[in-house]
Amino acid sequence: MDSQKENSSNVLSELDEEFDSLYSILDEVKESMINSIKQEQARKSQELQSQLSQCNNALENSEELLEFATRSLDIKEPEEFSKAARQIKDRVTMASAFRLSLKPKVSDNMTHLMVDFSQERQMLRTLKFLPVPKAPEIDPVECLVADNSVTVAWRMPEEDNKIDHFILEHRKTNFDGLPRVKDERCWEIIDNIKGTEYTLSGLKFDSKYMNFRVRACNKAVAGEYSDPVTLETKALNFSLDNSSSHLNLRVEDACVEWDPTGGKGQENKMKGKENKGSVHVTSLKKHTRSGTPSPKRTSVGSRPPAVRGSRDRFTGESYTVLGDTAIESGQHYWEVKAQKDCKSYSVGVAYKTLGKFDQLGKTNSSWCIHVNNWLQNTFAAKHNNKVKALDVTVPERIGVFCDFDGGQLSFYDASSKQLLYSFKTKFTQPVLPGFMVWCGGLSLNTGMQVPSAVRTLQKTENGMTGSASSLNNVTQ
Numbered sequence: 298m299d300s301q302k303e304n305s306s307n308v309l310s311e312l313d314e315e316f317d318s319l320y321s322i323l324d325e326v327k328e329s330m331i332n333s334i335k336q337e338q339a340r341k342s343q344e345l346q347s348q349l350s351q352c353n354n355a356l357e358n359s360e361e362l363l364e365f366a367t368r369s370l371d372i373k374e375p376e377e378f379s380k381a382a383r384q385i386k387d388r389v390t391m392a393s394a395f396r397l398s399l400k401p402k403v404s405d406n407m408t409h410l411m412v413d414f415s416q417e418r419q420m421l422r423t424l425k426f427l428p429v430p431k432a433p434e435i436d437p438v439e440c441l442v443a444d445n446s447v448t449v450a451w452r453m454p455e456e457d458n459k460i461d462h463f464i465l466e467h468r469k470t471n472f473d474g475l476p477r478v479k480d481e482r483c484w485e486i487i488d489n490i491k492g493t494e495y496t497l498s499g500l501k502f503d504s505k506y507m508n509f510r511v512r513a514c515n516k517a518v519a520g521e522y523s524d525p526v527t528l529e530t531k532a533l534n535f536s537l538d539n540s541s542s543h544l545n546l547r548v549e550d551a552c553v554e555w556d557p558t559g560g561k562g563q564e565n566k567m568k569g570k571e572n573k574g575s576v577h578v579t580s581l582k583k584h585t586r587s588g589t590p591s592p593k594r595t596s597v598g599s600r601p602p603a604v605r606g607s608r609d610r611f612t613g614e615s616y617t618v619l620g621d622t623a624i625e626s627g628q629h630y631w632e633v634k635a636q637k638d639c640k641s642y643s644v645g646v647a648y649k650t651l652g653k654f655d656q657l658g659k660t661n662s663s664w665c666i667h668v669n670n671w672l673q674n675t676f677a678a679k680h681n682n683k684v685k686a687l688d689v690t691v692p693e694r695i696g697v698f699c700d701f702d703g704g705q706l707s708f709y710d711a712s713s714k715q716l717l718y719s720f721k722t723k724f725t726q727p728v729l730p731g732f733m734v735w736c737g738g739l740s741l742n743t744g745m746q747v748p749s750a751v752r753t754l755q756k757t758e759n760g761m762t763g764s765a766s767s768l769n770n771v772t773q
Contacts, residue, residue, distance in 0.1 A: 334410050341403040348402050362388050430460055430513035430520030433493075440509075442528050444748055446498040449509050451523060453493075459515045463490040466511070466522075467497065469504035474527060484510075501744040502532035533629040534744045535622035535730060542618035543611040546734065553618050554636075554738030609653040617657060619647065620730035624701050630751065631730065632711045632742040634694045639737020640671040643679070644695055646706060646728040657733050658682070664720045665731065666695070666708050678708075678718040689717055694742075698751050701728065707751075714750040 362385070369381035431454050439450035449465060466484040487495065510525040539548040547556040611617040624646070633644045643657040645665025651657075657665040658679025668691050669675040678685040694711035707719040732739055 330410075330412070334407070337407065337410060341405070344403045345401060352399070427459060427515050427517040429518055430457055430515055431455065432521040433463065433511050433513055433523045435509060435511060435523050435526045437526055437528070439494075440526065440528055442530060443746065444498075445500045445502060445532075445744075445746055446496055447500065447507060447509075447528060447530070448494065448496040449511070449526075450494045451511050453513065457513070457515075460513045461515050462488070463493070463495075464488050464512050464514060464519065465490055465495050465509065467507055467509050469507055469530075470527070471505045473506060475525060500530070502530040502746060503534050503744040505529065505531050530746075532744050532746050533622070533624070533631060535620040535631075536743075537618050537732070537741070538621040538729075539618075541608045541610050543616045545616055546618055548618055551743065552738060552740040553732060553734055555616070555639075555734055555736050608649065611653050613654045615652075615654055615656045615733070616735050617651075617655075617731060617733050619651075619732075623649065623727035623729055624699055625727045626701050628698070628700045628703075628747050630696060630698050630745050630747040632694050632696050632745065633732070634740050634742070635668065635734075636738045639668075639734065639739070641667075641669050641733075641735040642737060642739055643667040643731070643733035644697060644708070644739075645679075645731050646697075646699060647731040648726045648728060650726070651731070657731050658684075662726075663731060664706050664722070665733070666718055667733075671736070678720070680720060685718070687718055689715070692717070696748070696751070697730070698747060698755075699728065700755070705755075707755075709751060709754075714748065714754065716754060 365381075365388070366385050369378065369385060372378040372381055433451040433453055435449060435451045441448040447467075449467075451463075453460070465487045467487075468482045468484045470482070487497075506527050507530050508525050508527050510522045512522045513520045536550040537548045537553055542548045542553070543559075545556055545559040547554045547559060608619075635642050643665040645657050645663060647657060647663035651660065651662050655663065657663045658667060659682045661681040664678075664680045666676070666678050666687065669677075676687045676689065676691050678687060692710035692712065692715075695717070696709035696711035696714070698705070698707040698709065700706075701724050704723045705719060705721060708717040709715060710717060732741075
């Protein structure tokens with residue numbers, strides 16, 4: 298009851314404010330129009346007064362001329378009379394009174410300042426409370442999904458000039474069709490959209506679809522939601538497979554970092570469980586001058602049992618970790634960024650059959666580009682133990698494009714989309730994203746669509762000479 302009284306009081310107060318605002322506007326317009334009439338009246342009066350003054354001056358001059366003419370009638374000498382007559386003629390010709398118009402310069406008509414507010418009165422009679430806005434209509438044809446951005450476009454079923462803004466809501470889902478009530482993520486809200494189009498950019502496409510709905514708002518109330526629309530946002534999502542990574546790698550979902558104590562820590566953990574008579578496994582460590590283990594001299598003698606169904610853990614000099622999702626078809630893209638002090642790393646793909654001692658690019662079942670910042674700086678493409686030096690600058694982020702069906706693996710500068718290198722082959726087995734890192738770390742960015750710039754470059758890439766035929770072959 299109290300709430301109802303308070304709400305009623307609020308709307309009454311707002312109604313008074315709105316009408317007071319109307320009255321104020323009408324008073325302002327009335328004052329402006331009155332001033333216009335007064336200004337027009339003053340202008341015309343000034344014009345008429347000026348014309349009257351000119352006529353008075355001319356009349357005075359005419360009186361002097363008449364007096365001169367009268368005096369001239371008394372002249373007896375013919376020559377003097379003729380001279381006076383000529384003077385009278387000249388003065389009459391030059392007299393201003395004979396050049397003045399007695400017609401008023403301005404009209405006394407003021408009809409051009411009359412008003413007719415019949416339409417405005419009719420409009421004022423139509424004043425009413427704000428209606429609830431109707432539900433907008435999202436047009437799927439005008440919506441665009443590209444470059445990890447989604448543009449949603451909608452329209453009103455009929456024109457409504459009372460709409461102040463729109464509210465767009467979206468959520469991710471793995472279900473096609475209409476949104477489900479249960480087992481769905483919460484709607485995310487974007488408020489105060491002034492137009493009938495909005496672009497969400499920088500999205501991570503970690504679900505197959507996204508639902509969208511929109512509602513219109515006027516000053517008073519929000520209308521009903523539009524019918525929801527489902528747009529496909531499918532992209533490759535994968536994490537790093539910690540169960541098979543080298544023990545000297547510390548692995549999380551989307552990053553891997555070199556850990557020189559990884560093997561030793563695991564070894565000590567195993568030793569604590571062994572009996573005194575058990576055979577202990579020794580971890581040999583030799584350091585370079587800087588105290589960093591050499592990649593060729595760090596070994597791990599102990600590893601936990603492999604998870605059932607998983608591959609063997611990489612060991613020896615293969616500081617490798619693979620992705621946990623196989624690529625069996627289609628076109629996919631992901632990006633990799635290395636730590637600034639990373640001494641050596643590789644990025645590429647490999648078959649599941651890559652051996653636990655095998656290094657990326659040194660077998661016929663793996664393809665990669667390799668960056669070495671240790672002792673000497675090199676940047677090269679590797680496959681089947683063949684190396685192609687790359688005469689380009691190592692980018693801050695590397696984009697990886699894999700066209701499984703087309704047999705193509707390309708690497709790009711993720712920022713400029715400059716092609717770094719491209720392998721041409723025929724994949725005969727599913728491939729996994731592969732990564733090698735030593736003395737540093739890598740971070741991944743997945744859930745990305747193939748960028749439009751990369752798709753465009755694919756049309757011309759076959760004619761480029763960036764790939765070495767010696768590295769491209771059909772693997773079994």
